[in-house]
Amino acid sequence: MRQLLLAGFLGLFSAAVLANTPRPNIVVIMSDDHAVKAVSAYDDSLMQTPNIDRIANQGMKFNRAYVANAICGPSRATLLTGAHSHKNGFYSNEWSGPFDGHQVTLPKLLKQAGYHTSVIGKWHLYSDPVGFDHWEVIDNMMEQGSYYNPHFRSAEGIEKSTGYVADLITDKSIDWLASVKGSHEPFLLIYNHKSPHRDWLPGPEELATWDENLKVEEPDTLLRDMKGEVSARRSARMDIETYMTDLDVKLSKPMERLTPEQEALWEKAFTAGNKDFEAQELSREDEIRWKYQRYIKTYMGSVKSMDRQIGRLLDYLDEQQLTENTLIIYTSDQGFFLGENGWFDKRWIDDISARVPLLIQWPGKIKPGSESDSLVQNIDFAPTLLNAAGVKSVPSMQGQNMMPLLQGEEWQRDLYYHFYENPGFHGVERHYGIIDKRYKLVHYYRANEWELFDLQADPAEQHNIYGQAAFADIQHDLEQRLIALRKQYQVPETDPEAPWYHSAWVWMMESLIKLM
Known part of the structure; x- marks a missing residue:
């Protein structure tokens, strides 16, 4: 009886403490296709991101954060639902259809708990946002929006x-924050950037200071020959040589309508370099190198433009004395190939594609400048934010609460990854796999091909060791654990199929590229 009374007293005491603790405001900053290599808090050899780094300096940097499906819409659906694609129903950018807003989501639960909720910027779920008091999302047919003069819905x-676009998204976000600043209730702002998504248009300041002579160091594998790899890799349509268009490398003007001032900046930045390129007779390898330089520099320029605007938002929170009670997350919907393997784009389970920056700041709760090497995934974000807000998670959310990690603990777990978008324009085979502390096992199940990588000995994932006798025991163990993960997450044995007309569209687009 004494134990029951003590337990009851402690429960009431904990509830009273929680009730007297201000619930944090929450700001989720999500970029689009931002590779870990292009965040200087992780690697300062490519570029500097001083404002994103502020979050790392004031909070925790996760060194092994992954997404569950490295493609824009599905990743964003996972952020909202805390669930894998097969659970939330949004498998693909190209053929999933609208996101099912009737299901339980993070913003719905926080709104029910009294939070003001808003999403501003990229949405890419082919639906009107649900669970938000306020929403202003980039609008066009494919919901990617324009870098210059975009429409908002x-x-x-x-x-x-x-x-x-980065400036406008930030303007709208600050305006909304100002509108709820005087409220006694906390807020959730999902602040979604388009940058640095293809076609990588830098902002006006970056165009005005464009340096055509700047040379960025090439990745060691820019000219990699994929002939000896599994057919799944050989059939991908994402090499810079073939699939990077004139628009991507700024040999043609952007499709959006520019103002005269914007067009003048564009011409000043690229015209001279374009004329020089067209006057040369380049070898195949030198043309790849030229395309890479244009690609990586415009990618970096769009990141710099976004980073400056993130700094504006952080400054606003500081100026309004909101930072002290605000949990801030910076992440991306997936990583991105920056010339590695001769590729651009994402989709793969490879760390370059599936691993993302994850920085979390919460003054008084997270030690500044701390790091975690624990494996985490975007299914974990919603349960963690709910816990921080004192809101109970729900059974449909498959992720784990990361709060112990934020307080300095570590954990061991396996991660499950599953990519579905095939048929798809980039031709990446459907695959699923398991990621653990050291190894990664991948199954291209329609082609019945496997890969196994030792991430400690081969962090660039260049050497497939599947089937090698020396790794037989490790391979068998991973295969059994992969089966267990699929059972744990209740992954259906049968995949959804793309509509027939989508397959026809992919075939038509591929045929047009071959004719170019």
Whole structure:
């Protein structure tokens, strides 16, 4: 009886303490296709991101954070639901259809708990946002939006804007924060950037200071020959040589309508370099190298433009004395190939594609400048944020609460990854796999091909050791654990199929590229 009374007293005491603790505001900053290599908090050899780094300096850096399906819409659906693609129903950018807003989501639960909720910027779920008091999302047919002069969609309709997308998203976010600043209730802001998604258009300041002569160091594998790899890798359509268009490397003007001032910046930045390129007779390898330089520099430029705007938002939180009670996350919807393997794009289970930056700041709760090497995944974000807000998670959320990690603990776990978008424009085979502390096992199940990588000995994932006798025991163990993961997450044995007309569209687009 004494134990029961003590337990009851402790429970009441804990509840009272929680009730007297201010619930944190939450700001989720999600970029698009931001490779870990292009965040200087992780690697400063390529570029500097001083404002994103502020979050790392004031909080925790996760060194092994992954997404469950490295493609834009599905990753964003996982953020909202805390569940894998097969659970939330959004498998693919190209053929999933609209996101099912009727299911339980992070913003719905926080709104029910009294939070003001808003999403501003990229959405890419082919639906109106649900669970948000306020939403203004980039709008166009494919929901990617334009870098310059984008249209925004809200409950009030379509708004035509003039300006650069990162600036406009930040303007709208600060305006919304100002509108709820005086409230006694906390807020959730999902602040979604388009940058640095293809076609990588830098902002006006970066165009004005464009340096055509700057040379960025090439990745060692830029000219890699994939002939000896599994057929799944050989059949991918993502090499810089073939699939990077004139628009991607700025040999042609952007499709969006530019103002005269914007067009003048564009011409000043690229015209001279374009004329020089067209006047040369380059070898195949030198043309790849030229395309790489244009690609990586415009990618870096769009990151710099975004980073400056993230700094504006962080400054606003500081100026309004909101930072002390605000949990801030910086992450990306997936990583990105920056010339490695001669590729651009994402989709793969490879660390370059599936691993993401994850920085979390929460003053008084997270030690500044701390790091975690524990394996985490984007299915974990929603349960963690709910816990921080004092809101109970729900059974449909498959992720784990990361709060122990934020307080300095570590854990051991396996991660499950599953990519579905095939048929798809980039031709990446459907695959699933397991990631553990050291190894990665991948199954291209329609082609019945396997890969096994030792991430400690081969961090660039260049040497497939599947089937080698020396790794037979490790391989068998991983195969059994992969089966267990699929059972744990209740992954269906049968995949959804893309509509027949989508397959026809992919075939038509591939045929057009071959004719170019």
